Amino acid sequence: MMNGRIDLQSELDVGTEVTINLPFHLPTLIEIEEEDPIENFNFSGRRILVVEDNAMNRDIAVEILEDSGFFVESAKDGTFAIEMVRNSEPGYYDLILMDLQMPVMDGYEATRIIRSLENTKLAEIPIIAMTANAFDEDRRKAFNAGMNAYLTKPVVIPELLKILNVIVKEGDRRNKAALENV
Numbered sequence: 442m443m444n445g446r447i448d449l450q451s452e453l454d455v456g457t458e459v460t461i462n463l464p465f466h467l468p469t470l471i472e473i474e475e476e477d478p479i480e481n482f483n484f485s486g487r488r489i490l491v492v493e494d495n496a497m498n499r500d501i502a503v504e505i506l507e508d509s510g511f512f513v514e515s516a517k518d519g520t521f522a523i524e525m526v527r528n529s530e531p532g533y534y535d536l537i538l539m540d541l542q543m544p545v546m547d548g549y550e551a552t553r554i555i556r557s558l559e560n561t562k563l564a565e566i567p568i569i570a571m572t573a574n575a576f577d578e579d580r581r582k583a584f585n586a587g588m589n590a591y592l593t594k595p596v597v598i599p600e601l602l603k604i605l606n607v608i609v610k611e612g613d614r615r616n617k618a619a620l621e622n623v
Contacts, residue, residue: 567611
């Protein structure tokens, strides 16, 4: 159904090797660079949750996102973010911008909990990591927690807007496909 392939090799008293290949496409940086110019991005009517413990960073992110047309809500750590998502209706938030290093509950744990919510529509909200850590290990850890994209601080605004645009467009494509299959 997913146009994938499963290969199985087994040898008595040696072991079994199972290989699963599924086609999965993540946009490359080149594809993101080729997206529409920033002035063509349309985020009006979209709602984003910014999760950031540093009040100044949170205020700056809110201002940038509001200037780009988003309705913005914010949370100061992962526990607040989880409650806000859990208490929202599916589709209320279009995406989440999540800091990774926060007191009380960090972004990794908050993302894992959001991904495990019973309501799959809430559990599938795209989550973008924001962090000052630019190491490959941190990037892998974020993706393993269930995040969809990874940005390093200080955030470069055109890069942020391009990634937001890619994620919003992908969400629109999935929603359109789901409606066509009803």
